[in-house]
Amino acid sequence: MKDRNYYLAKAEENMPKIIYSELKPEASQEVFKKGDSILLDLGNHYVGHFSFRLDAAEYFICAPVKMKIRFAEDSREVDDDFSSYDGDLPSSWLQEETVILDHHMTVDMPRRYACRYIKITVEATEVKVKLSDFKFLASTSADMDSLKAADIKDEELRKIDEIAINTLKNCMQTLFEDGPKRDRRLWIGDLRLEALANYCTFDNREIVKRCLHLIAAGECNELGFLPSYIFETPEFHTGWAHLSDYALLYVVTLCDYYKNTKDIDTVNDLLDLCKSQLKSFRNILDENLIVVKQKGWFVFIDWCKGLKSLTALQGVYLYTLEKFTELLESIGDSEKEAYEKHLDDVRKASRKHLFDEEKGVFVNATDEYQKSVHSQVWMILGGVIEGKEAEKALKTMLKDAEAKQPFTPYMRHYIVEAMLKIGLKDEAFSYIKEIWGGMIKLGADTFYEVYVPGDPDFSPYRDRMINSLCHAWSCTPTYFIRNEL
Amino acid sequence: MKDRNYYLAKAEENMPKIIYSELKPEASQEVFKKGDSILLDLGNHYVGHFSFRLDAAEYFICAPVKMKIRFAEDSREVDDDFSSYDGDLPSSWLQEETVILDHHMTVDMPRRYACRYIKITVEATEVKVKLSDFKFLASTSADMDSLKAADIKDEELRKIDEIAINTLKNCMQTLFEDGPKRDRRLWIGDLRLEALANYCTFDNREIVKRCLHLIAAGECNELGFLPSYIFETPEFHTGWAHLSDYALLYVVTLCDYYKNTKDIDTVNDLLDLCKSQLKSFRNILDENLIVVKQKGWFVFIDWCKGLKSLTALQGVYLYTLEKFTELLESIGDSEKEAYEKHLDDVRKASRKHLFDEEKGVFVNATDEYQKSVHSQVWMILGGVIEGKEAEKALKTMLKDAEAKQPFTPYMRHYIVEAMLKIGLKDEAFSYIKEIWGGMIKLGADTFYEVYVPGDPDFSPYRDRMINSLCHAWSCTPTYFIRNEL
Numbered sequence: 022m023k024d025r026n027y028y029l030a031k032a033e034e035n036m037p038k039i040i041y042s043e044l045k046p047e048a049s050q051e052v053f054k055k056g057d058s059i060l061l062d063l064g065n066h067y068v069g070h071f072s073f074r075l076d077a078a079e080y081f082i083c084a085p086v087k088m089k090i091r092f093a094e095d096s097r098e099v100d101d102d103f104s105s106y107d108g109d110l111p112s113s114w115l116q117e118e119t120v121i122l123d124h125h126m127t128v129d130m131p132r133r134y135a136c137r138y139i140k141i142t143v144e145a146t147e148v149k150v151k152l153s154d155f156k157f158l159a160s161t162s163a164d165m166d167s168l169k170a171a172d173i174k175d176e177e178l179r180k181i182d183e184i185a186i187n188t189l190k191n192c193m194q195t196l197f198e199d200g201p202k203r204d205r206r207l208w209i210g211d212l213r214l215e216a217l218a219n220y221c222t223f224d225n226r227e228i229v230k231r232c233l234h235l236i237a238a239g240e241c242n243e244l245g246f247l248p249s250y251i252f253e254t255p256e257f258h259t260g261w262a263h264l265s266d267y268a269l270l271y272v273v274t275l276c277d278y279y280k281n282t283k284d285i286d287t288v289n290d291l292l293d294l295c296k297s298q299l300k301s302f303r304n305i306l307d308e309n310l311i312v313v314k315q316k317g318w319f320v321f322i323d324w325c326k327g328l329k330s331l332t333a334l335q336g337v338y339l340y341t342l343e344k345f346t347e348l349l350e351s352i353g354d355s356e357k358e359a360y361e362k363h364l365d366d367v368r369k370a371s372r373k374h375l376f377d378e379e380k381g382v383f384v385n386a387t388d389e390y391q392k393s394v395h396s397q398v399w400m401i402l403g404g405v406i407e408g409k410e411a412e413k414a415l416k417t418m419l420k421d422a423e424a425k426q427p428f429t430p431y432m433r434h435y436i437v438e439a440m441l442k443i444g445l446k447d448e449a450f451s452y453i454k455e456i457w458g459g460m461i462k463l464g465a466d467t468f469y470e471v472y473v474p475g476d477p478d479f480s481p482y483r484d485r486m487i488n489s490l491c492h493a494w495s496c497t498p499t500y501f502i503r504n505e506l
Numbered sequence: 507m508k509d510r511n512y513y514l515a516k517a518e519e520n521m522p523k524i525i526y527s528e529l530k531p532e533a534s535q536e537v538f539k540k541g542d543s544i545l546l547d548l549g550n551h552y553v554g555h556f557s558f559r560l561d562a563a564e565y566f567i568c569a570p571v572k573m574k575i576r577f578a579e580d581s582r583e584v585d586d587d588f589s590s591y592d593g594d595l596p597s598s599w600l601q602e603e604t605v606i607l608d609h610h611m612t613v614d615m616p617r618r619y620a621c622r623y624i625k626i627t628v629e630a631t632e633v634k635v636k637l638s639d640f641k642f643l644a645s646t647s648a649d650m651d652s653l654k655a656a657d658i659k660d661e662e663l664r665k666i667d668e669i670a671i672n673t674l675k676n677c678m679q680t681l682f683e684d685g686p687k688r689d690r691r692l693w694i695g696d697l698r699l700e701a702l703a704n705y706c707t708f709d710n711r712e713i714v715k716r717c718l719h720l721i722a723a724g725e726c727n728e729l730g731f732l733p734s735y736i737f738e739t740p741e742f743h744t745g746w747a748h749l750s751d752y753a754l755l756y757v758v759t760l761c762d763y764y765k766n767t768k769d770i771d772t773v774n775d776l777l778d779l780c781k782s783q784l785k786s787f788r789n790i791l792d793e794n795l796i797v798v799k800q801k802g803w804f805v806f807i808d809w810c811k812g813l814k815s816l817t818a819l820q821g822v823y824l825y826t827l828e829k830f831t832e833l834l835e836s837i838g839d840s841e842k843e844a845y846e847k848h849l850d851d852v853r854k855a856s857r858k859h860l861f862d863e864e865k866g867v868f869v870n871a872t873d874e875y876q877k878s879v880h881s882q883v884w885m886i887l888g889g890v891i892e893g894k895e896a897e898k899a900l901k902t903m904l905k906d907a908e909a910k911q912p913f914t915p916y917m918r919h920y921i922v923e924a925m926l927k928i929g930l931k932d933e934a935f936s937y938i939k940e941i942w943g944g945m946i947k948l949g950a951d952t953f954y955e956v957y958v959p960g961d962p963d964f965s966p967y968r969d970r971m972i973n974s975l976c977h978a979w980s981c982t983p984t985y986f987i988r989n990e991l
Contacts, residue, residue: 081743083691083737084595085599086596087596108631110569111540111569111571111572111632112572112630113570113571113572113629113631114569119603119604121598121603121617123617123739124739124740132608142596145596146596146598147596206568254609255609260566260568290918
């Protein structure tokens with residue numbers, strides 16, 4: 022394996038070019054007295070920096086001008102009462118600044134925001150002031166000029182494709198961010214899905230290569246798993262979650278990358294690291310080849326309270342092994358057969374130990390008996406069941422009110438993938454229309470971090486205001502629409 | 507008269523050198539979680555810029571850190587509830603910032619503050635953070651190394667002298683500010699007193715010369731009066747008050763300047779302008795040579811609700827005429843005798859029309875009958891009454907509960923000056939101990955904008971929180987102690 026400096030140098034070499042566009046939102050008002058406010062509408066969701074001009078509208082600015090400036094991803098957020106925020110994440114993610122300006126000036130706000138709306142309230146001033154020259158310098162590494170054309174007949178899917186691409190675009194900065202409002206980190210789970218959506222749209226290979234190397238530069242945990250995320254600002258730093266499913270999906274990301282690019286150099290750079298991830302996972306299987314729960318937050322699968330994740334995690338392992346075996350085959354790696362044999366053994370063990378033959382669904386073995394959509398989806402994707410048996414297991418769970426249901430668009434991606442794998446194409450695209458189309462009905466300009474039909478206030482952080490409304494892991498409908506329709 | 511560009515060039519030539527000193531307040535705490543706060547004590551009142559270092563105390567700063575940073579001139583202000591502020595001036599003068607920082611960094615706060623205490627509250631963070639390297643870069647154009655020595659035996663007066671000098675020092679920046687917390691402007695009334703205190707302490711002639719030229723560059727109003735203040739930041743701008751007493755005191759400031767410096771070039775630059783101020787004032791006298799009220803806020807004298815100011819204003823005119831006549835004499839100006847004659851005429855008219863012979867006090871003639879300390883003080887300083895008659899008029903009013911009493915240390919300066927003029931030296935220094943010593947008893951590190959014994963909450967702006975606790979016009983005890991003791 023290469024060392025961290027090598028990976029970081031490779032990441033730096035593949036820094037994508039940032040493309041800026043200057044938006045000039047129109048203002049309904051120019052002169053402001055104490056208490057006045059204005060709402061600027063960028064017309065769409067963007068990520069970037071805001072600037073404006075402050076002048077006296079009468080006399081001279083003789084006392085500081087205090088303003089609140091709120092950046093809102095949607096219209097609902099414009100009027101949210103931030104002071105009532107009581108979620109689990111710090112309120113500092115709420116995009117509102119209090120600025121005090123001593124005199125007339127051009128104000129270049131230093132922080133970056135994700136928003137469609139900008140609300141400015143003049144909280145204190147002595148003289149009437151003039152606010153003008155509003156500019157939002159939007160940034161992205163997604164080049165709209167290189168967007169692949171797609172002839173999508175279905176109007177609803179065409180719109181979903183458009184919003185998905187907008188979501189991806191706003192998450193594509195100097196790396197694949199999970200969400201430009203909140204976290205702004207490179208998470209493996211998001212990376213895998215963004216990369217997939219990217220190949221069939223902007224096809225920016227540089228950013229994928231950069232992200233693969235950034236994660237590679239991170240420190241593994243005591244189990245040997247890669248960090249699930251890294252920070253790049255103000256300098257590289259390893260994140261402190263090492264989710265085992267994300268470590269596996271890192272391997273999948275490299276497999277996808279090779280399939281789409283045939284870039285053997287990058288595979289050679291990262292292959293040993295991927296093998297080490299699979300070896301680390303193998304180490305946490307029991308004598309029956311079933312994964313054993315580890316301490317802490319070691320598996321994600323989905324934001325879903327009380328979800329027992331081990332069966333799904335077993336499926337992620339199988340899914341990864343299959344993709345990796347394909348990669349080894351295509352590059353002619355000598356270990357291919359050993360992996361293939363292991364994949365077969367684990368598949369058989371999974372069926373034997375995790376499938377409830379009587380009920381026809383997968384349950385959790387080494388943690389606790391629990392019915393969930395998640396287990397079926399990942400066992401289908403892991404190739405343990407297929408055909409009618411798989412269809413029955415999935416459909417039964419999707420209809421079972423007692424079974425754990427998916428919460429994130431991230432998990433829903435894998436539901437769609439599972440449906441398509443077992444030939445349920447109509448169901449898959451109906452599901453896309455129901456879920457992602459549902460967000461559009463709520464007015465989404467970008468797809469949300471969390472969306473639960475009928476429960477628009479759901480938040481894994483206990484307060485909707487902190488949810489990210491432009492979230493990378495929700496961008497994959499474009500992948501399905503462009504590849505599977 | 508010279509033109510504005512000439513005056514501005516002269517002002518620029520005489521820009522005083524700013525002296526910086528770096529203070530490193532000690533912190534009682536280094537690691538902060540959400541809700542924690544720290545109080546830094548600079549040990550004295552200073553004016554300048556604050557910086558500190560933000561780091562993660564664990565892991566890495568993975569969510570923005572939101573902080574409130576309050577700069578308090580005294581300990582009471584540290585815990586004031588700013589949200590309850592309801593005064594007449596904009597709340598933006600209250601020195602508290604809300605900052606949101608995305609990652610570890612050295613934070614150089616861009617605005618300038620006047621404070622002794624700095625309270626930092628961590629309002630939101632995900633990880634524990636470390637705050638360190640607190641630095642306050644204090645600035646002043648007062649060079650403590652050039653401070654004239656003074657052998658003051660009386661311990662109380664020695665302390666008053668020290669606090670007065672500290673007040674002056676913190677108001678001395680690139681010009682004589684009225685108060686470094688609020689306004690931060692060059693006001694003529696403050697300038698005159700700061701210049702007086704400066705000659706016997708730092709003796710920085712450059713800054714006086716600069717200030718005289720800055721005011722000269724301002725636009726006069728339709729009556730011909732100079733602006734009472736100007737702004738220098740972000741560029742020169744004329745203020746929009748043209749108080750007639752301040753226009754007169756501008757003339758006095760030049761007279762004091764010549765007396766202390768013998769700088770004839772500056773006098774030659776500004777003499778015609780001063781003559782024009784006196785001519786403008788002469789134009790608002792009636793046929794009896796008594797000043798007539800003009801529209802708007804055309805006279806200050808003191809912050810004292812309902813004060814009828816015309817008799818005092820008449821006194822300011824006489825006081826100015828006398829100083830100006832002395833100046834003309836010392837420079838050999840041919841108009842000296844005409845001014846002397848006019849001074850004599852106005853003095854006689856003032857006695858005739860404004861003095862209540864029966865009661866032995868001055869009242870207001872052309873506005874309204876009103877008893878006030880202010881009228882006596884300025885008529886004494888204007889030389890209309892003297893000796894026992896003056897003593898009786900002043901003492902009567904100071905004891906009369908129905909008479910308007912002074913509110914500002916600015917007005918109190920002229921009370922002391924009047925006392926000393928009529929030989930009441932003991933009373934003058936007792937008065938200094940009562941008023942300025944009274945502020946020290948409240949814990950003052952610098953003298954306040956407003957101080958009313960027994961009413962520490964008095965504010966001309968209806969809310970104490972907005973008062974300035976380091977205010978130039980309160981710095982003159984050092985002048986009296988060093989010149990008149």
